[in-house]
Amino acid sequence: MTTGLATPARVRERLAASVLGVREFRLLWSAQTVSTIGDQVFPIAATVSVLNAGGSVGELGLVLGARWLAIVVFALVGGVWADRLPRRAVMMAADVFRAATVGVLAVLPFDPPVWLLALLVFLVGSGEAFFRPAETALLPSLLPARRLNAANALISVSYRTAAVVGPGLGGLLVAGFHQVRWAYGLNALTFAVSFLFLLRLREPARKVAHVTVPFVRELREGLGEVRRQPWALGTIVGAALVLMLVIAPENVLLPVIGRRQFGTDAVYATSMALFSLGGVAGALLAIRWRPRRPGRVGWLLGLSFALIPLALTFPVSPWPILAAYLITGLAFEPFSVWWATALQREIPTDRLARVSSVDWMASYALMPLGLALTGPLVEHVGEHAVLGGTIAALALITVLVLRVPGVAEFRNPAPRRP
Numbered sequence: 001m002t003t004g005l006a007t008p009a010r011v012r013e014r015l016a017a018s019v020l021g022v023r024e025f026r027l028l029w030s031a032q033t034v035s036t037i038g039d040q041v042f043p044i045a046a047t048v049s050v051l052n053a054g055g056s057v058g059e060l061g062l063v064l065g066a067r068w069l070a071i072v073v074f075a076l077v078g079g080v081w082a083d084r085l086p087r088r089a090v091m092m093a094a095d096v097f098r099a100a101t102v103g104v105l106a107v108l109p110f111d112p113p114v115w116l117l118a119l120l121v122f123l124v125g126s127g128e129a130f131f132r133p134a135e136t137a138l139l140p141s142l143l144p145a146r147r148l149n150a151a152n153a154l155i156s157v158s159y160r161t162a163a164v165v166g167p168g169l170g171g172l173l174v175a176g177f178h179q180v181r182w183a184y185g186l187n188a189l190t191f192a193v194s195f196l197f198l199l200r201l202r203e204p205a206r207k208v209a210h211v212t213v214p215f216v217r218e219l220r221e222g223l224g225e226v227r228r229q230p231w232a233l234g235t236i237v238g239a240a241l242v243l244m245l246v247i248a249p250e251n252v253l254l255p256v257i258g259r260r261q262f263g264t265d266a267v268y269a270t271s272m273a274l275f276s277l278g279g280v281a282g283a284l285l286a287i288r289w290r291p292r293r294p295g296r297v298g299w300l301l302g303l304s305f306a307l308i309p310l311a312l313t314f315p316v317s318p319w320p321i322l323a324a325y326l327i328t329g330l331a332f333e334p335f336s337v338w339w340a341t342a343l344q345r346e347i348p349t350d351r352l353a354r355v356s357s358v359d360w361m362a363s364y365a366l367m368p369l370g371l372a373l374t375g376p377l378v379e380h381v382g383e384h385a386v387l388g389g390t391i392a393a394l395a396l397i398t399v400l401v402l403r404v405p406g407v408a409e410f411r412n413p414a415p416r417r418p
Contacts, residue, residue, distance in 0.1 A: 019151045024142045024201050029151075031197035032135060033158040035095065038190030039128075040166025040276070042102065043067075044269055045173075045183035046121055047255055050114060051265075058375030059114050061252045065368035066118045070125030072365045078130035079357020080219055083350065087134040087141075088203040092195055094131035098124050099191035106185035132360055137353035140344045141204045152340045153287040156333055160279030170269060222354025225347060229412060231295065232346075232355070234404030235339065238397050239363040242302070245393035248370025249386050250308050253378070254321075261315045270318075271325040278329025285330075286337035294342070296408035298335030299398050304328045306394055309387035342410035 020026050043064065050060045082090045101123045105112060112120070143151050173183040226233050258267030291297045307324035315321065347355045377386050406413050 019143065019147055019154055022143060024203075025139070025151060027197050027201040028135070028138065028142060029155060029158060031091070031095075031194040031201075032155060033162050034190050034197065035131075035194035036159050036162035036190075037166045037169070038102075038187035040162065040272070041170040041173075041183050041190075042121075042124065042187045044166075044170035044265075044272070045105075045180050045187070046117060047268070048265060049112065049117055049180055051255070051259065056375065058372070060255070061248075061371040061373075061375050063114060063118045063121055064251060065248075065371035066122040067125035067128070068364045068367035068371070070122045071129045072361050072368065074126045074129035075133065075357045075361035075364075076219055076222070076354075077357075079133040079222060079354040079360075081130065082134035082137055082353035082357070083222075086203050087138040087353065088198055088201055090134040091131050091138070092198045094127040094134075095191045095195040095198065098127035098131075099188045099195070101127065102184050102191065103188040106181050106188055108181075129357075129360065133353045133357040136340065136343070136356040137349075138203065140349060140352065145345060148344050149290065149337065149341045150287055152344075153283045153337045155340075156283035156286070156337050157280050160276040160283060160329070160333065162276075219354070222351055222358055225351045225355050226358050229346060229406075230404055231406030231410055231412060232343070232359075234401050234407045235295065235410075236359055236362045238299075238401035240366050241397050242305070242394060243364060244366035244370035245397070246305055246309075246390045248367055249374045249377075249390050250305075250312070252371055252374040253312055253383060253387070254308075257312055257315055257383070258318070258321070262318055267318045267321060271322055274322050274326040275329035278326040278331075279333040279336075282330045282333030283337055286334040289334060290338075293408040294334075294338035295406075295410040296402060298338055299402055299407070301331040301335060303394060303398060304331035306391045309390045313384055313387045338410060346411055 020029070046063055047060065050063050078090070101120055105117075105120055139151060139155075140148060169186065170183050173180070173186070226236070254271060255265065255268040258271070259265060305328055307328055308321075311320040311324040343356060343359070344352065374386065401407055
């Protein structure tokens with residue numbers, strides 16, 4: 001006997017099916033999913049390459065920071081061109097460029113020195129700086145506004161699922177088969193497959209700016225739009241500080257502590273996979289969970305990142321570390337879904353790529369600095385002091401960001417009535 005009420009599982013299934021029923025979104029989603037698998041293989045391969053070469057914590061931080069530095073340098077440029085040109089074309093060009101760059105690492109007849117690895121990581125990051133703003137801005141043109149939350153949640157599910165598969169493949173190739181070049185080759189292949197999916201996608205026609213419009217003027221328009229949205233500006237600045245003071249030290253110290261304490265890279269790879277696995281559950285939750293104040297709920301859930309430095313401070317067993325990454329992934333992903341949907345809802349379509357690029361650039365502006373400084377800080381004050389500082393910074397940033405008008409609702413506050 002049926003009650004006539006849909007279960008949560010059926011609701012999620014219907015929402016996902018309705019979105020995947022749109023051919024163009026399905027192609028975009030497929031391209032994003034495949035390329036993400038390679039994206040997650042790449043940093044594991046790069047990290048193991050540095051450690052195998054005898055690189056220090058500081059050198060590892062510099063190599064990992066090269067990707068974020070490239071995003072900072074090129075994100076605004078990528079956003080302007082994604083608003084000038086067909087966004088599909090920008091994404092396809094980025095895929096070709098990244099496939100060629102990573103392919104170099106796959107065919108090198110020698111192990112790359114740290115400086116060359118950092119350079120190639122920088123180039124891969126520059127391609128990402130063009131791809132991501134175009135992807136974010138393309139989505140609203142493929143779906144009606146009422147389906148954006150479900151679409152963003154499904155993209156997050158696929159992103160996190162691919163991020164589980166990616167580290168698993170990366171760990172298998174570099175730890176199980178001792179073939180770092182195979183990992184790079186797989187990464188290049190995924191970018192090529194993404195290109196083929198995008199090749200079949202038909203982007204709806206839209207009015208684009210003429211290239212005769214001054215570049216600086218278009219850049220100012222994007223920055224001006226962010227200033228007109230204090231909730232967006234506050235969130236972007238807060239995210240930049242969290243990435244530098246919390247995420248960066250965790251990213252550098254996890255593989256170092258894991259290898260030193262447990263004698264294997266498996267803790268690092270498995271932690272990344274479990275973070276993504278938790279993200280899958282969090283994204284599915286976000287399909288149905290739409291709180292009245294998503295910004296407030298999202299930032300409070302982000303306090304779960306404090307679990308990671310706690311586990312790394314007392315690494316008596318890998319299990320607390322693995323559990324911390326799983327829980328944090330689950331708590332963080334709804335924030336990501338709500339944030340993407342808010343940008344697509346509140347920002348004018350003709351400026352969305354530029355605002356998205358400002359988000360990418362500003363959010364990651366301080367990440368390379370955090371990665372580069374983690375090694376020297378550990379040498380001067382010790383691992384425990386650095387990890388404790390990340391917890392204090394996370395709490396303070398969360399309190400301050402939630403005081404910015406509109407952050408709690410992810411929209412500009414309504415004007416007060418006289």
